[in-house]
Amino acid sequence: MSEIEFLSWVRGPGFQIATIIFVAGIIIRLGEILLLGRKTNLAEAKGSEMRSGMRTIASRMLPPDMETFKRSTFTITAGYIFHIGLFVTIFLFAPHILLIRDIIGFGWPSLPTQIVDAIAVVSIIALLAILVHRMTDKVLRHLSGPQDYIVWFVTIAPLLTGYLAFHRLVGSPVTMLALHILSVELLMVLFPFTKLMHTFTLFLARWYNGAISGYRGVES
Amino acid sequence: MSASLEKGINALKEQVDSSVASFFSSCVHCGMCAEACLFYTETGEPDRTPITKTEPLRRIWFTEYTLIGRLMKMFGLAKTVDEQLLADWETLVYDNCTLCGRCSMVCPVGNDITEMIRRTREGMAVAGHAPDGLIGATRRAVTIGSPMGVKVPALMAQISHIEKDSGIKIPVDVEGADYMLLLSSMEIMNFPEFIESIGKIFAKAGASWTISTDAFEATNSGIQIGVSDIAAELVQRIVDAAEKLKVKTVISPECGHAYMAIRWDGPNLIGKPFDFKVRHILEVLDEFRKEGRLKLTGKETRKLTYHDPCQIARRGGVIEEPRNLINLFADNFVEMPDNGKMNWCCGAGGGVSSIERADDGRLNVFKRKKAQLDAIHVDGIVSACSNCRIHIEDGLEEYHMDIPVFSLTETIAEHLEEN
Numbered sequence: 354m355s356e357i358e359f360l361s362w363v364r365g366p367g368f369q370i371a372t373i374i375f376v377a378g379i380i381i382r383l384g385e386i387l388l389l390g391r392k393t394n395l396a397e398a399k400g401s402e403m404r405s406g407m408r409t410i411a412s413r414m415l416p417p418d419m420e421t422f423k424r425s426t427f428t429i430t431a432g433y434i435f436h437i438g439l440f441v442t443i444f445l446f447a448p449h450i451l452l453i454r455d456i457i458g459f460g461w462p463s464l465p466t467q468i469v470d471a472i473a474v475v476s477i478i479a480l481l482a483i484l485v486h487r488m489t490d491k492v493l494r495h496l497s498g499p500q501d502y503i504v505w506f507v508t509i510a511p512l513l514t515g516y517l518a519f520h521r522l523v524g525s526p527v528t529m530l531a532l533h534i535l536s537v538e539l540l541m542v543l544f545p546f547t548k549l550m551h552t553f554t555l556f557l558a559r560w561y562n563g564a565i566s567g568y569r570g571v572e573s
Numbered sequence: 574m575s576a577s578l579e580k581g582i583n584a585l586k587e588q589v590d591s592s593v594a595s596f597f598s599s600c601v602h603c604g605m606c607a608e609a610c611l612f613y614t615e616t617g618e619p620d621r622t623p624i625t626k627t628e629p630l631r632r633i634w635f636t637e638y639t640l641i642g643r644l645m646k647m648f649g650l651a652k653t654v655d656e657q658l659l660a661d662w663e664t665l666v667y668d669n670c671t672l673c674g675r676c677s678m679v680c681p682v683g684n685d686i687t688e689m690i691r692r693t694r695e696g697m698a699v700a701g702h703a704p705d706g707l708i709g710a711t712r713r714a715v716t717i718g719s720p721m722g723v724k725v726p727a728l729m730a731q732i733s734h735i736e737k738d739s740g741i742k743i744p745v746d747v748e749g750a751d752y753m754l755l756l757s758s759m760e761i762m763n764f765p766e767f768i769e770s771i772g773k774i775f776a777k778a779g780a781s782w783t784i785s786t787d788a789f790e791a792t793n794s795g796i797q798i799g800v801s802d803i804a805a806e807l808v809q810r811i812v813d814a815a816e817k818l819k820v821k822t823v824i825s826p827e828c829g830h831a832y833m834a835i836r837w838d839g840p841n842l843i844g845k846p847f848d849f850k851v852r853h854i855l856e857v858l859d860e861f862r863k864e865g866r867l868k869l870t871g872k873e874t875r876k877l878t879y880h881d882p883c884q885i886a887r888r889g890g891v892i893e894e895p896r897n898l899i900n901l902f903a904d905n906f907v908e909m910p911d912n913g914k915m916n917w918c919c920g921a922g923g924g925v926s927s928i929e930r931a932d933d934g935r936l937n938v939f940k941r942k943k944a945q946l947d948a949i950h951v952d953g954i955v956s957a958c959s960n961c962r963i964h965i966e967d968g969l970e971e972y973h974m975d976i977p978v979f980s981l982t983e984t985i986a987e988h989l990e991e992n
Contacts, residue, residue, distance in 0.1 A: 559683030
């Protein structure tokens with residue numbers, strides 16, 4: 354397979370397969386969660402489930418109380434950096450917006466390339482630091498299994514390959530671009546079946562947390 | 574597979590609903606829950622990380638309720654629940670968790686980890702992996718009516734002592750009273766002043782109340798050990814008594830999990846809403862305050878703080894009320910760092926105080942409470958849970974700290990205006 358053929362495969366059939374698995378997988382996962390259902394609370398309510406649930410969805414996006422922040426400073430800071438970094442590089446990078454416009458028919462303004470570039474570098478550094486933290490912190494070592502490292506790899510791979518492809522740093526630019534697209538497809542295929550699903554399920558989890566707590570009159 | 578293991582697995586399966594599935598699907602193994610748990614912060618043992626305590630339930634969720642997990646189980650690739658796992662997890666789930674709920678407040682993806690551990694206990698207990706101390710307490714609660722083995726004659730003896738000493742009438746089995754007071758065995762045996770205080774306060778407030786001899790015990794070992802059937806039976810006794818006496822409100826006393834059991838879990842356990850209200854004693858006293866029925870005199874100049882019992886505050890929603898009440902008599906009130914819904918547990922809730930082998934552990938994790946207290950240098954601690962109170966007293970003694978611990982209700986009674 355030539356590098357052009359490789360590129361057209363990852364852009365064509367490869368992308369279609371990955372998209373089908375990604376979308377179908379997410380629907381299956383959300384379905385198997387929501388179909389389980391949940392019993393209605395029969396205790397006299399002290400607060401609204403819906404309001405508290407929605408509130409917690411938003412509040413857990415914000416930094417926690419000082420004590421919690423002090424105790425988990427690295428995790429929280431590095432977490433914010435790479436999540437914001439991923440969001441910016443995926444959704445505010447001009448070539449990505451062009452691709453999205455191609456697929457769904459509309460786009461939005463991009464950030465200047467230099468800014469996205471800098472953010473990508475910061476995100477890569479944050480993810481490397483997160484890996485070192487996971488491998489050295491005793492709680493994280495205790496919690497971590499192969500999936501945690503696989504997920505780390507498929508998250509950093511698109512950032513790295515994208516950066517290398519854009520700057521034409523290593524090898525042929527065409528192969529690098531093909532590898533970049535392939536790494537995204539790998540991410541998409543693993544997404545529904547790993548902890549990457551938290552991207553969607555955290556809205557459910559936070560809602561339930563807020564609902565359980567808010568029903569009893571406590572903001573969580 | 575042994576019959577008890579099978580029962581345990583079935584019990585775990587029953588615990589999986591859309592909330593549990595969302596929680597397990599969302600965990601990213603960030604480890605922040607460890608830093609919210611005093612059993613980790615005070616020991617540095619990574620296996621005390623809250624989310625790891627849910628492993629038996631996680632395996633059931635994964636292998637039974639996810640497509641990929643089912644496939645992996647089919648090919649023998651998924652970890653399943655066996656006797657060994659449950660045996661290994663017993664001390665983590667019971668001795669090293671007070672169900673305090675602090676982990677649930679910090680989880681960035683929003684997992685209610687405490688609820689997940691509580692549900693894990695359902696499988697552990699049925700499979701025979703609950704601690705002896707809790708099994709004993711639960712057995713006594715079912716057969717005798719009290720986890721400490723307190724029977725009606727003992728209650729009546731205490732009541733007659735109180736009536737003789739104080740000259741206050743303690744109403745028993747009065748039909749049509751507005752309030753029915755529940756008590757923890759601890760209050761009956763160790764802190765009968767609580768009953769006397771209620772007598773004084775309610776007389777002043779002009780509120781009619783009673784104690785039922787059919788159901789006076791507020792605590793619910795079924796909740797702590799994690800057997801919903803037993804928990805439901807204990808709740809039903811209270812419901813029957815409240816309906817028989819036709820009371821409007823049942824009062825949960827100064828006990829953390831008792832409030833959780835009757836106020837929030839109760840109707841769900843028996844499967845129907847109550848015809849009466851359930852209120853914590855602090856909520857009732859705060860109502861009296863609002864209505865001007867609680868007149869206090871004399872201010873405390875001592876520097877006081879308030880310890881929020883987890884099940885009453887963070888898990889129960891009674892946070893403002895104690896502060897409103899303390900303001901009535903305290904001139905020099907200070908909050909601990911991390912108060913209210915973020916307060917740290919005393920270390921002995923969730924059944925831990927009933928587990929003898931956990932005694933050293935609970936005194937060790939009291940270092941967290943000690944650190945909070947060391948930061949404010951108070952002359953007294955006010956709280957509203959007998960179990961917290963006894964354990965805080967134990968802990969203070971262990972660390973040679975000379976600070977008295979008071980019941981909020983009793984302190985209010987001491988400050989009642991004389992006629």
